[in-house]
Amino acid sequence: MRAMAYETYGGTEVLTETRLPMPKVGPGEVLVRVKCAAVNPVDWKIMAGGLDPLMDVMYPVVPGWDVAGTVERAGIDAPEYAVGDEVISYARKDYVHGGTFAEFVSVPVRMLAPKPARLGWQEAAGLPLAxxxxxxxxxxxxxxxxxxxxxxxxxxxxxxxxxxxxxxxxxxxxxxxxxxxxxxxxxxxxxxxxxxxxxxxxxxxxxxxxxxxxxxxxxxxxxxxxxxxxxxxxxxxxxxxxxxxxxxxxMWVRPIGTDLAELGRLADSGQLTVPIERTFPLSELAAAFELSQTGRAAGKIIIEL
Missing domain, CATH: 3.40.50.720 (NAD(P)-binding Rossmann-like Domain)
Structure with missing residues (x-):
């Protein structure tokens, strides 16, 4: 699969577009085909080594924790979702490795929620972490x-x-x-x-x-x-x-699917909107990170696959 990844801590110069094996899908997980993923400041802060005291890293790292996409495959004991379901997730795992700036990402079902019908793919991807x-x-x-x-x-x-x-x-x-x-x-x-x-x-x-x-x-x-x-x-x-x-x-945010489902309900009722600043293709993730680093974005920065 196509992915943006890095092999060492650093700035945007360490990001490269590469080909990686498809993620394994463990028990209680699903494989998500990524439609859109959102940039958050934590993504480039991790890349710079800012969370090294807190989280283990396994290289190569595919950054990204926000995702909106469709279920490609359900793993063992994951009856909550079926192939083709539209989902969103704050897909933060216990260590830094297989993130969302890729064509596919595996996600535990406890971190998933249905995509709000009222939101487009870009907006849906911008909702979870923030x-x-x-x-x-x-x-x-x-x-x-x-x-x-x-x-x-x-x-x-x-x-x-x-x-x-x-x-x-x-x-x-x-x-x-x-x-x-x-x-x-x-x-x-x-x-x-x-x-x-x-x-x-x-x-x-x-x-x-x-x-x-x-x-x-x-x-x-x-x-x-x-x-x-x-x-x-x-x-x-x-x-x-x-x-x-x-x-x-x-506080630091927790990846709780039921909380995310409540946010989706608010979005579907028109009580919660997701402003979008700009959308980039996967190959331009470095430019998206650099825009995030300015601190001037008035909405979410989105990577679209």
Whole structure:
């Protein structure tokens, strides 16, 4: 099968288009024919060695954890899915090796969910990792109608899902973003504030009694979180372990198919949209990574096969 892979840590120069054997399909797994896969910052951070202390690597590495495609073959004891089923997955395995930037990927059924009918292949591929990150953080904090939520990085890939999901949960949402993204956030039902110097005062002007939930999707903002959090408030971060010493939770997304199915339900009901920045062919994965590295993408970056 065609795949993009690398044999050593490094920048985009280590990526090469290659031919690899078809993935093995173990018990409780299915083989997915990839239609589209989404780029996430974690993909190129792993490639640079950023997660070496946490995860074992088996070379050659095919990067990528987000996928939308069709079931090509079901393994032993995988009755939940049949050949031809349209599926999506956050296909993160226990070690770094066989990812989604390839023609085929094997995926445990516990990580799969049906593809939302309302979404195209590109949008469906952009939903899993970022959507699950936002959903799991907000639900773990018990976000609901009684809450005013501050989202750090509200215009980013995870933050934009966070805004939409917090609104579905009934919360009032304040979100930090640069001015060029404020109109887009208002359309989602968010009250945007400019990040940078004076942020604490701007948030306090909107929520004089403080916010009850803070979702940090960027890191480096713990001082602001502490300054605006109401007594008894809850907060969590995906980027700053320092929250653990300040009563918060440090989270990383889990590949849970039932959670992903709930996101699919929200998408099919029109309550969750997936903005797309740009689509690349598989052979241009390096360029897609470089666009992601700029931090300026206003939507998901998609690899289409």
């Amino acid at each position: 959507g699950l990150t936002a959903y799991q953080l907000l639900t773990r904090l018990g976000t609901g109608k009684q809450d005013t939520v501050l989202i750090h990085g509200a215009a980013g890939g995870v933050g934009s899902f966070g805004v939409q999901i917090a609104r579905v949960l009934g919360a009032r949402v304040i979100g930090t973003a640069s001015g060029r993204n404020h109109e887009r956030l208002r359309a989602m039902g968010c009250e945007p504030v400019e990040y940078g110097e004076g942020l604490t005062g701007r948030v306090r002007a909107l929520a004089p009694d403080g916010v009850t939930v803070v979702a940090d999707f960027v890191g480096g903002v713990l001082d602001v979180t502490q300054a605006v959090l109401a007594p008894g408030g809850r907060h969590a971060s995906i980027a700053d372990p320092g929250v653990l010493g300040e009563g918060g939770q440090w």
